[in-house]
Amino acid sequence: MKFETSLSFAQQLNAADPLKSFRDKFIIPEANGKQKIYFLGNSLGLQPKSANNYIQQILSDWASLGVESFFHAKEPWMDYHEKLVHPLSKVVGALPNEVVVMNQLTVNLHLMLVSFYDPNAKRYKIICEAKAFPSDQYAFETHVRNKGFDPASAIIEVAPRDGEYTLRTEDIISSIEKHGDETALVLFGGINYYTGQFFDLEKITRAAIAAGAKVGFDLAHAAGNVELHLHDWDVDFACWCTYKYLNSGPGAIGGAFIHEKHHKESLPRFAGWWGYDKPTRFKMEKGFKAMPGAEGWQLSTPGMFLYAAHRAALEIVEEASWDKILSKQKLLTGYLWFLLEEINSSSAKKNIVFITPRNEKERGCQVSMLMLENGKDIYNGLMKEGIFTDWREPNVIRLAPVPLYNSFEEVWKFAETFKNLIG
Numbered sequence: 001m002k003f004e005t006s007l008s009f010a011q012q013l014n015a016a017d018p019l020k021s022f023r024d025k026f027i028i029p030e031a032n033g034k035q036k037i038y039f040l041g042n043s044l045g046l047q048p049k050s051a052n053n054y055i056q057q058i059l060s061d062w063a064s065l066g067v068e069s070f071f072h073a074k075e076p077w078m079d080y081h082e083k084l085v086h087p088l089s090k091v092v093g094a095l096p097n098e099v100v101v102m103n104q105l106t107v108n109l110h111l112m113l114v115s116f117y118d119p120n121a122k123r124y125k126i127i128c129e130a131k132a133f134p135s136d137q138y139a140f141e142t143h144v145r146n147k148g149f150d151p152a153s154a155i156i157e158v159a160p161r162d163g164e165y166t167l168r169t170e171d172i173i174s175s176i177e178k179h180g181d182e183t184a185l186v187l188f189g190g191i192n193y194y195t196g197q198f199f200d201l202e203k204i205t206r207a208a209i210a211a212g213a214k215v216g217f218d219l220a221h222a223a224g225n226v227e228l229h230l231h232d233w234d235v236d237f238a239c240w241c242t243y244k245y246l247n248s249g250p251g252a253i254g255g256a257f258i259h260e261k262h263h264k265e266s267l268p269r270f271a272g273w274w275g276y277d278k279p280t281r282f283k284m285e286k287g288f289k290a291m292p293g294a295e296g297w298q299l300s301t302p303g304m305f306l307y308a309a310h311r312a313a314l315e316i317v318e319e320a321s322w323d324k325i326l327s328k329q330k331l332l333t334g335y336l337w338f339l340l341e342e343i344n345s346s347s348a349k350k351n352i353v354f355i356t357p358r359n360e361k362e363r364g365c366q367v368s369m370l371m372l373e374n375g376k377d378i379y380n381g382l383m384k385e386g387i388f389t390d391w392r393e394p395n396v397i398r399l400a401p402v403p404l405y406n407s408f409e410e411v412w413k414f415a416e417t418f419k420n421l422i423g
């Protein structure tokens, strides 16, 4: 599509947007009766209005039936998991029995490392991106130590070349090839939280498999944001949080994917009673017997309030349809890029260095901009105008318009304000 800079063009895009009514399903932050422009769906997605009802339902089941709610609530708690897994499996491109909703992201990352980082004297390395999210770094480092290896030699970080901000796929692949015989696990973010770069997960997976290593992804910034085909790509495992693009609330319940090909193997795992074979779980017998599929990795009694909030958010995804969300994501972010590039090329200072890749296959909603001058003032100026973006030291502004509740007109208004602040 050929974009234009006028307000009326933004309004035309809004009018033609098949998802425009979905904004009303969310609570948009406001002050003095005026809605803010919220571009922080990459950090904490907004609240679905329906979350309140679903959480209230759990409270009232609990009040009227107590523990009997597991079996006798209008929607029995025992089967609630199934309402989540179906829409989620579409979002991550998996079979329903490859997906489990449980715990939180860092916990799930640890559980996956227990199962898929099984080093020996020859194969013990983990290949990952340099500057992975800190929690991920800590998880890798502690597992490596726990297995008796030294993180300094066992963790191989692939970094951008000098003067570049993002990783080249060829460099990732050549690192996997170079360390192939010694690599136990290749573990990348799906999308890097800082740069917004969407890695080529399919190619990384192929290279890891060719090297004889296991391969997994942390999809915190990818799940609910970009198109994924975990099953078809033959990824071993993945995990994600659901409070970012999946709008399921602060500290929301996390998710994990374990490829079907591993369901029959006896991988090492840390077990709990909720992962025990479902029909016989309540016999409470000695000796762990896993449920078939990804659910066999569950540990604990599910957090029903978290389930309820997640369900509210996933129902909206289902109603909107994942394909339409992806199409709007491309259009909305493409439009933002167009306006930002216009601003940068028409200003004398060329104050913006884009660190997110321009190519739509290498990014999702997020745009990260390194500001050469006055970054903090520009960020504060946006805040003052009711536009939420995110500031990362030393000088990066990140923003992410999301398809379910952001509009083309909001992107336009942001761009106008930004242009004036840049001067």
Ligand SMILES: *Cc1c(COP(=O)(O)O)cnc(C)c1O
Pocket: 104, 105, 106, 107, 133, 135, 136, 189, 193, 218, 220, 221, 241
């Ligand atoms: C957001 C994020 C986390 C946060 O982990 P929690 O356990 O949910 O606090 C971890 N890793 C990545 C890559 C993230 O983007």
